[in-house]
Amino acid sequence: MTLTEVDYRAPGAGPEFDRSLRRTGFAVLRNPPIDPTLVPTIYHEWLAFLDSDAKLAYAMDSGRVDGYLAPPPPGPINRDRKELFHIYRDGRYPAEVSPAGMRYFRQAHELARTLLGWLDLHGDPQVTRRFPMPTAGMIDGSEATVLRVQRYLPQPAGTPGGVPRALAHTDINLVTLLPTPSRPGLQILVDDEWTDVCAEPGSLVVQVGEMLEAVSGGAYPAALHQVMPEPSGAGDSRISMPLFVHPADHVRILPDRTAGQFRHDRLAELRAQNWVAVAGGSAATAA
């Protein structure tokens, strides 16, 4: 399948974005209105931070949802081998890095609001009319949105080529904004085929999450995605930085479930399935 890319600045970007989301569950957005120096700066600074022991002072102890989560110990290969740091608007932020991560959070969140507004403007009124409120308004005042800076460890020598770096999953939130990671590997299932989504640096992949699928009665299908190793084998570590955009907790996603309940229930299910779930976003690792 050929990937359609939506140029944020082009006339017709809104309707094209909406069509792509409805047809495939995701869209690749070029020229997003985000300072282009931020993502490379963050990858550079956070690689050094994650290489240091300073990260350990921010451990995501039990009960906390912000901060640093270590990779799983070596062992079964069917676990996502990555370490990560969760940044919430009001959560801990490392003193060892510049404020670029926080600036990115704010700019990407503002962009998410604009993109959800495109659904209100250009979506099928039959679908959006049934939403409990305008889509863009769903994220106003949300405290659950989380920016995850994560590093996949290099694959150990001898790892079979077909073992994913991130197991296939859907994100539980409304939409996810993913700037181009430091290495390729992301695949999204489109028409029953795993499709490589390898956008050029400076682009953003926007994925539909389970809450947007639920609130739209399936009109916007959640993107099933995974991260595959590079064909060359072992490979480098890989940094990616999804922003999991959540509605405010009170927003009614289903007649019997608010966004807060939806998140709580899905995280409980993921824990029960042995995913090491991290409140706020998708599950981080599977055991």
Ligand SMILES: O=C(O)CCC(=O)C(=O)O
């Ligand atoms: O690293 C990527 O490319 C995707 C990450 C992802 O899907 C996730 O963390 O939920």
Ligand SMILES: [Fe+2]
């Ligand atoms: Fe994901």
